[in-house]
Amino acid sequence: MFLSIVKYFQGFLLVRLRGYSPERFLNLCSNHNILIWNLNSRGEYYEFYISIKGFRRLKPLLKKTKTHLTILKRVGFPFFLYRYRKRKIFFLGIAGCIAFLLYLTTFIWLIDINGNSSITDETILSFLEEKHSAFGTKKSKIDCEKLEEDLRSRYADVIWASVRLNGTKMTIDIQENLLGSKNHIESKEAMDGAYDIVAEKDAVISSIITRKGTPGVKAGDTVKAGDMLVSSRLDIYNDSQEIINYVYTCSDADIYGHTTYTYEDSFPLEFTQKVKTGETSFGYELYLGSYKITIPPFTKPKEPYMIYKENHQLAIAKDYYIPATIKKITYSACVYQNITLTKTQAKQKANENILQFLKKLEEKGIQILDKNVMIEFKENRCYVKGSINALEKIGRYEPAEIEKIHTGEETKEYESD
Amino acid sequence: MNLGKWKEGLVETLELPKDLMYGAVLVSITGRQEMLVENYRGILEYNQTCIHLQAKNCRLLIQGKNLHISYYTNEEMKITGIIDSVMYEN
Numbered sequence: 001m002f003l004s005i006v007k008y009f010q011g012f013l014l015v016r017l018r019g020y021s022p023e024r025f026l027n028l029c030s031n032h033n034i035l036i037w038n039l040n041s042r043g044e045y046y047e048f049y050i051s052i053k054g055f056r057r058l059k060p061l062l063k064k065t066k067t068h069l070t071i072l073k074r075v076g077f078p079f080f081l082y083r084y085r086k087r088k089i090f091f092l093g094i095a096g097c098i099a100f101l102l103y104l105t106t107f108i109w110l111i112d113i114n115g116n117s118s119i120t121d122e123t124i125l126s127f128l129e130e131k132h133s134a135f136g137t138k139k140s141k142i143d144c145e146k147l148e149e150d151l152r153s154r155y156a157d158v159i160w161a162s163v164r165l166n167g168t169k170m171t172i173d174i175q176e177n178l179l180g181s182k183n184h185i186e187s188k189e190a191m192d193g194a195y196d197i198v199a200e201k202d203a204v205i206s207s208i209i210t211r212k213g214t215p216g217v218k219a220g221d222t223v224k225a226g227d228m229l230v231s232s233r234l235d236i237y238n239d240s241q242e243i244i245n246y247v248y249t250c251s252d253a254d255i256y257g258h259t260t261y262t263y264e265d266s267f268p269l270e271f272t273q274k275v276k277t278g279e280t281s282f283g284y285e286l287y288l289g290s291y292k293i294t295i296p297p298f299t300k301p302k303e304p305y306m307i308y309k310e311n312h313q314l315a316i317a318k319d320y321y322i323p324a325t326i327k328k329i330t331y332s333a334c335v336y337q338n339i340t341l342t343k344t345q346a347k348q349k350a351n352e353n354i355l356q357f358l359k360k361l362e363e364k365g366i367q368i369l370d371k372n373v374m375i376e377f378k379e380n381r382c383y384v385k386g387s388i389n390a391l392e393k394i395g396r397y398e399p400a401e402i403e404k405i406h407t408g409e410e411t412k413e414y415e416s417d
Numbered sequence: 418m419n420l421g422k423w424k425e426g427l428v429e430t431l432e433l434p435k436d437l438m439y440g441a442v443l444v445s446i447t448g449r450q451e452m453l454v455e456n457y458r459g460i461l462e463y464n465q466t467c468i469h470l471q472a473k474n475c476r477l478l479i480q481g482k483n484l485h486i487s488y489y490t491n492e493e494m495k496i497t498g499i500i501d502s503v504m505y506e507n
Contacts, residue, residue, distance in 0.1 A: 027459035030491045039486035041464045048486075 011052045011076030018045040019067025028061045029054075052078065101316060108137050109168040110313055110321040116174055119155055124172065127154065136323065139165055167319030194248035194400035197230040199223040203257030203394050213251025223394075229255055232400040248402055257394040261361065263373070265353050265384040269341045274306060274334040285327040301331035308332065346382045350375050354386065366392040442472035449500050452479065455493040468496060478504040 017025065026046075029036055034054040040047045050058075062069060084090060111128065113121050128134045131150060133142050144163040151161040151174065160175035197213070205221045213230040217223060230253045236245040281297040308330040315321045341349065350373075358368055373386030428438045436443050436456055443455040454470060454477070461476070462469035468484055470477040484498040 023460050023462055026463070026489075030459070030489060033491055035488070035490055036486075037488035039463075039489065041484070043464075046463075 007051065008075070009077045011074070011078035012049050013052065013055055013071050014047065014049055014073035014075070015055070016045050016047050016070045016072055017067055018070075019065065021065055022046050022067055025061060025065040025067045028065065029058075032057065032061070034058070047072070052076070101322070104322055105168050105316075105320055106139050107168060107323075108133070108135060108139060108142065108165070108170050109323050110170070111135065112169060112171045114171070114173045116176060118157060118176055119174070124151075124174075127151070133170075139168075142170070167317070168315075168321045169319045193250065194232040194402060195250045195397040196228055196232045196400045197251050197253055197255065197395040198398050199225055199227045199229055199257070200394045200396045201225045201259055203259045205229075206256045206258050206391060208253060208255045210251070210253040212249050213253065215253065223257070229253070229395055233403075246403060248400060253395065255393065255395045256391055258369070259366075259390050259392055259394065261388040261390060263354065263357060263371075263384070263386040263388060265350065266381055267346075267349065269346055269377070269380050269382055271339055272336045273339050274304070275337045276306065276332045276334045279333040281331050283329040283331065285329065287325040287327065289323050297329075297331060302333045304336070305331045305333050341382075343377065346377070347375055350382060350384045354384070358388070361388070361390065364392075366390045440473035442470075442475065442477060444477070444503065446500065446503070450497055452496045452500055452503075453493060454496065457494065460489075465498075470494075476506040478502075478506060480504070 019025070022045075026036070026039070034050070034057060036048045036050055036054070038047075038049045058069065111125065111134075113124050116124065125134065127150075128147075131147060133147060142163075142165065144165065147163045148161045151163075151172075152158050157176045158174050159177045162171075162173040164171045164173075202224050203222075205217050205219050205223060207219050208215055208217060208229070210230055213232050214234060215230050216228045223229065230251040232248050232251045234247040234249060235243045236247060238244045279302065281299045281301050283297040284295040286293040286295070310328040310330070312326045312328070313321050314324045314326065354371070354373060358371070361368060367390060369389040369391055371386055371388045373384060376383045376385070424438070427433075428435060435441055440456060442457055443453075445453045447453075456472065457477070458471040458473060460468070461471050463484075463486070465484055466480060466482060468479045468486075470479070479496065479500060480502045481498050481500040484496060484500075487495040487497050489495070
């Protein structure tokens with residue numbers, strides 16, 4: 001396959017050979033390393049294929065063996081060019097098309113954002129717009145390292161960012177600090193100064209392990225949001241058990257508390273729902289830059305219908321996207337259906353909702369201890385109320401107020417030293 | 418004579434490839450339709466029913482129908498068609 005493409009681009013001829021000693025001619029060809037293929041004997045003459053390069057070297061051999069060649073067919077790209085040599089606009093068009101595509105590949109046409117959960121794609125896209133690195137920016141103007149730095153400095157939640165350019169695609173990978181807030185900063189050493197730990201929410205302390213600071217509560221205590229849990233102040237006593245100095249530090253502790261979440265949910269037992277009938281029709285939209293071409297569906301969709309749109313960006317090669325998008329629009333015909341839930345169905349639905357809520361809590365690192373849920377039916381609605389007991393890390397860093405005492409004793413001590 | 422025997426012994430003991438050492442012709446035939454000849458010297462005669470090849474120390478006569486040379490270079494040639502017989506001549 002590959003060889004035949006090469007042959008096509010170099011051009012070859014089908015020739016007919018006749019004369020006194022064609023065998024001698026063929027042997028000479030092979031001795032001169034002239035490739036001949038598809039050699040056929042047709043009685044008085046031979047027919048074979050030969051490349052243009054080989055053909056040019058044949059002249060002395062023909063003379064020597066007293067044979068004659070007639071060209072039967074010319075195949076290949078050089079002949080194609082020669083045949084259409086007068087169609088200048090055509091060749092100009094091909095060259096222009098290639099040049100245009102090459103020019104387009106120097107821009108960004110697709111932005112792929114991965115790893116973001118709390119920061120939306122739109123936020124990052126508008127950030128890029130602000131940094132003049134959005135869609136359609138020339139690749140040479142984009143400074144990936146600068147963008148990474150800016151991303152990290154702009155959004156505190158982003159703890160790692162990577163910006164890559166592949167073809168016309170920009171890939172942004174970010175890692176968010178999923179644990180959130182200052183409470184869980186990994187590198188405590190980075191925090192200078194005095195910080196207290198205060199309660200984030202109402203809780204009953206279940207365990208407290210203090211590494212630095214003075215604990216203000218013990219296991220079993222009830223705390224309210226904002227209460228001091230660990231103080232950054234260390235009291236320095238002298239021999240007579242009197243406070244002579246305060247030393248402030250950045251407190252560090254693992255504090256777990258029992259917290260209670262209330263859960264409330266209600267939904268109607270009777271509602272209308274759209275149900276697909278299965279009839280679908282398709283329409284297409286083609287976007288070229290900001291220009292839009294609409295191809296409406298062949299059969300007009302019946303009302304009412306649901307619309308589902310799919311975007312496909314066109315690429316000339318992997319990762320070489322061009323600013324053309326095909327949007328496939330699926331119209332699914334549907335009917336309105338009144339649905340009445342039975343009590344068991346309603347209970348099931350309520351359960352599903354609760355499980356989803358619990359899952360969200362668990363994703364935040366909250367341990368669920370037990371749950372108490374009541375389901376009531378009133379006036380054609382289902383009410384769900386419950387409380388959930390959970391175990392979680394409570395505590396938030398807050399800068400400490402620094403008090404200083406200068407007692408006479410302190411100065412005395414210095415003097416005695 | 419003596420030199421030829423000595424060379425044969427050397428080739429045998431060193432397990433050298435015989436086609437290289439003797440310049441022997443290599444023929445591989447696939448079914449009845451295809452034949453690959455290597456180490457040949459030249460074509461003596463070629464038409465649709467027979468191909469006569471010259472090798473280093475023998476001649477090769479291939480008879481058949483619709484014989485057709487797919488390609489041939491200095492080193493090898495490929496013959497397609499219906500092969501009836503392959504004969505060695507001195």
